[in-house]
Amino acid sequence: MTRLEIPRPATFISLTGFMGAGKSRIGRELARTLMLHFIDLDRYIERRTGLSIPDIFRHLGEEAFRQMEREAVQELLGKEYLVLSLGGGTFVDPENRRKLLARGPVVALWASPETILERTLRKPGERPLLQGENPLERIRTLLEARTPIYREAHVHVSTDNRKVEEVVEEIVEKLWSYAKAHRP
Numbered sequence: 001m002t003r004l005e006i007p008r009p010a011t012f013i014s015l016t017g018f019m020g021a022g023k024s025r026i027g028r029e030l031a032r033t034l035m036l037h038f039i040d041l042d043r044y045i046e047r048r049t050g051l052s053i054p055d056i057f058r059h060l061g062e063e064a065f066r067q068m069e070r071e072a073v074q075e076l077l078g079k080e081y082l083v084l085s086l087g088g089g090t091f092v093d094p095e096n097r098r099k100l101l102a103r104g105p106v107v108a109l110w111a112s113p114e115t116i117l118e119r120t121l122r123k124p125g126e127r128p129l130l131q132g133e134n135p136l137e138r139i140r141t142l143l144e145a146r147t148p149i150y151r152e153a154h155v156h157v158s159t160d161n162r163k164v165e166e167v168v169e170e171i172v173e174k175l176w177s178y179a180k181a182h183r184p
C-alpha cells in the first residue's frame, strides 16, 4: 500500500433512490468521509448544458433529458475515486442500471412518501415530475412503480428521521460488509 492509498470499501460508489431520498446531500458527505471525489449527475448535466433541470424538461422534454443522463453516465463510468449521486430516474433505465451495477457498489436510499413530500416541498419547482395536483399521490404511485428497480441496488439504507451523519455511517458500514462478502 502506498502512502496515498487509504483503506476504503470501494472507489466508485453510486447512489440511487427516489427524489428527496437524500442522494445529493448524502453523496457529498459520503465522499467527504471516504476522501473520494463527488459528482451529482443533475448538476453535471446542468453545467454541461447551461440549463436547469426544470428548463431541460420544459424546453427539450423528458426523453431528451434521459438521453443526456445516459451520455453523462457513460462518461463518468470511466472515472476513479468517485461518489456519483444519480437522479431518481437514472437507475430506471436498464442500460444505466446494468453498467452502474457492474462498475461498483450501488447504494439505494429510502424514505417514506411523507418524508419525500416534506423534503421536496422545500424547493418547489425543482422537480418537474412532482408538479401538478396532489404531489403525495404522485409520489406514492411513482415510488411504488420504481421500488422493484431500486431494490436491485447492492446496499440499502433508510433515511427517514435520521441525521445525515448517521446515514453516512450506516452506508460506510454496509459498504465494508459488501466489500468483504464480494472480495475476489
Ligand SMILES: Nc1ncnc2c1ncn2[C@@H]1O[C@H](COP(=O)(O)OP(=O)(O)O)[C@@H](O)[C@H]1O
Residues within 6 Å of the ligand: 017, 018, 019, 020, 021, 022, 023, 024, 025, 026, 119, 120, 122, 159, 162, 163, 164, 167
Ligand atoms: N437525512 C436527512 N434528514 C433531513 N433532511 C435531509 C436528509 N437528507 C437530505 N435531506 C434534505 O432533503 C432535501 C432533498 O435532499 P436531496 O439530497 O436533494 O435528495 P435527492 O438528491 O435524493 O433528490 C434537501 O433539502 C436535503 O438537505
Ligand SMILES: O=C(O)C1=C[C@@H](OP(=O)(O)O)[C@@H](O)[C@H](O)C1
Residues within 6 Å of the ligand: 017, 018, 019, 020, 023, 024, 042, 053, 086, 087, 088, 089, 090, 126, 127, 128, 129
Ligand atoms: O426521479 C426522477 O426521474 C428525477 C429526479 C431528479 O433528481 P433527484 O432524485 O436528485 O431529485 C432529476 O433527475 C429529475 O427531476 C428527474
Ligand SMILES: [Mg+2]
Residues within 6 Å of the ligand: 023, 024, 025, 040, 042, 085, 086, 087
Ligand atoms: Mg439529487
